[in-house]
Amino acid sequence: MASGSKKVIYAALIGNTLIAVSKFVGASVTGSSAMVSEGVHSLVDTGNQGLMLLGLKRASRAADKKHPFGYGMEVYFWSFMVAVLIFALGAGISIYEGLHAISAPEAVKDPIWNYSILSLGIVFEGWAWTVAYKEFKKTIGDTPIWTAIKRSKDPTIFTVLLEDTAAMLGLVIAMVGIFLSQQLNMPILDGVASIAIGCVLALVAVILSIECKALLIGETAIPETIEGIENIINAHPDILNLNELLTMHLGPEDILLTVSVDFKDGISAEMVEQSITDLEKTIKEAHPKVKRIFIEVQSVSDHLAATVGNA
Structure with a gap:
């Protein structure tokens, strides 16, 4: 999954770098706030892609005395920081630019530049989105995308997917806003489009922050994994009862499992040790x-007594 995550991030990094340069060139020529x-x-x-690459690198560090369970959750932290940046910088600046354009509207100059660059942006962003979607699809199968995002333990892929989706929507909104401002001779619509882009980014940032928060505070393994482990334990001939099973993701590919079991009476300590090893x-x-x-x-x-005592 790490290699798949990096593939998605590098594709988004290349696409966003190319289109960012193009957009700023277009903005300097046309004066469009959108x-x-x-x-x-x-x-x-x-x-953001740089931060996620940093997160993957730091998460790959080996466990040590200070962090005996490793650094896998670094991925969740840096993904959360990405959500914060999208909200604070992406959405904040877009809305600010939109309000400024509405308060002092100016007609967009040379709109052909905007249309050309936005069209180029759709090509770049579409390519990056396709790469992210294909990688995400490999892990989710036929599961609906929204359900898969809520269940996913690898925020790097669904973060890029949501970012690129917001980017595609933003490009369409910008193109529509510029077109309407020209056709209706209403420069204010360019600013409205900028605010709409900011709202889209804010929504994506909120979704990402909610998903990353759930992973940061400790999220269980998916139900299929838990059920599979329960079946293995319950099928063991020496186990009388599965008292409790707890799981927590310490990273996208790292699950911590704690189990309490009751072995049948009369089993020797050596047999219990071997059963645990086999399990x-x-x-x-x-x-x-x-x-x-x-x-x-x-x-x-x-x-049960210990559970009641700790309640």
């Missing part, structure tokens, strides 16, 4: 994302 907003949008997205091996083979497993041996009554 084009300025789009340029800022692409520039912010370019910086860990079977679980990790069936679910490679499970990197760390802690199995607690406890009777059902003792587990």
